[in-house]
Amino acid sequence: MRVDLVTLFPELFQGFLTTSFVGQAVTSGTLDVAFASPRDHGLGKHRAVDDTPYGGGSGMVFRVDVLVACLEAQDAVRGGRGHRILLSPQGKPFHQTDARRLAQLPALTFVCGRYEGFDERLSGYVDEELSLGDFVMTGGEVAAMAMIEAVARLLPGVLGNAHSTVEESHSEEGLLEYPQYTRPQEFRGATVPAILSTGDHAKIAAWRAEESRRRTAERRPDMYARWYEETGRALEAAAAARAKKKARRSRTKAGRSPEATEATSPTTPGESES
Ligand SMILES: C[S@@+](CC[C@H](N)C(=O)[O-])C[C@H]1O[C@@H](n2cnc3c(N)ncnc32)[C@H](O)[C@@H]1O
Numbered sequence: 069m070r071v072d073l074v075t076l077f078p079e080l081f082q083g084f085l086t087t088s089f090v091g092q093a094v095t096s097g098t099l100d101v102a103f104a105s106p107r108d109h110g111l112g113k114h115r116a117v118d119d120t121p122y123g124g125g126s127g128m129v130f131r132v133d134v135l136v137a138c139l140e141a142q143d144a145v146r147g148g149r150g151h152r153i154l155l156s157p158q159g160k161p162f163h164q165t166d167a168r169r170l171a172q173l174p175a176l177t178f179v180c181g182r183y184e185g186f187d188e189r190l191s192g193y194v195d196e197e198l199s200l201g202d203f204v205m206t207g208g209e210v211a212a213m214a215m216i217e218a219v220a221r222l223l224p225g226v227l228g229n230a231h232s233t234v235e236e237s238h239s240e241e242g243l244l245e246y247p248q249y250t251r252p253q254e255f256r257g258a259t260v261p262a263i264l265s266t267g268d269h270a271k272i273a274a275w276r277a278e279e280s281r282r283r284t285a286e287r288r289p290d291m292y293a294r295w296y297e298e299t300g301r302a303l304e305a306a307a308a309a310r311a312k313k314k315a316r317r318s319r320t321k322a323g324r325s326p327e328a329t330e331a332t333s334p335t336t337p338g339e340s341e342s
Pocket residue numbers: 155156157158179180181182183184185186198199200201202203204205206207208209211
């Protein structure tokens with residue numbers, strides 16, 4: 069994946085792009101990262117990239133002409149236009165669904181703001197505005213790093229175990245991950261749940277699924293409500309249907325015909341118990 073970073077402070081990315089799995093992704097060529105400096109397109113002797121706001125007010129505003137010149141020059145150098153993301157506290161909050169969506173694209177261009185933000189007309193030259201969350205930082209660089217990391221770990225071959233991006237919080241299932249434990253088995257009186265040492269994989273999977281739902285309902289009722297609407301209700305209906313079928317089968321085995329069982333079943337809608 070090609071990643072272009074429009075920033076006044078490329079040095080902020082140095083450790084990030086040379087360390088751990090992102091560093092390996094850069095070394096292996098999975099991530100092809102390049103920087104573009106708005107300063108190279110700045111105006112006058114001081115290569116100014118900002119100016120005072122129309123209408124007055126404190127601070128400076130990033131100029132649209134400088135940034136568009138920088139974006140277009142970068143696309144020319146790189147041989148094509150990347151998907152342009154403007155980092156802004158006013159953008160759509162970045163979620164795992166965005167990481168999955170962006171991981172499918174061949175080229176991303178992150179535009180890191182500074183000052184009091186951008187000239188509003190820049191929005192006509194980007195594909196979307198994304199926010200890291202409901203707080204304000206002094207620049208977009210940290211937000212760009214967070215998003216690149218979330219996207220890069222989803223690219224094929226970047227993480228050793230691809231399965232770990234499937235079974236985790238905010239994965240496509242839409243729940244938080246179940247609690248994890250490792251050695252020691254007992255720490256200051258707190259023990260690992262016994263089920264995890266039984267070796268019974270089906271029971272462990274069922275326990276984890278239940279814990280994942282319980283934890284999501286407790287910590288993120290908003291997520292749980294969404295999951296329940298999309299998946300949980302259907303799972304419950306399927307479980308109820310299975311239980312009903314099982315009960316019917318055991319009654320049939322006990323010597324009653326399925327028709328007789330059906331006619332007297334208290335769970336059949338519209339039938340009385342008498
Ligand atoms: C001080 S902020 C500008 C805030 C702007 N005056 C406002 O009130 O919306 C400077 C730059 O930092 C970046 N930034 C700050 N907070 C951010 C966030 N939560 N998510 C993404 N980028 C952010 C943006 O690029 C922004 O243009």
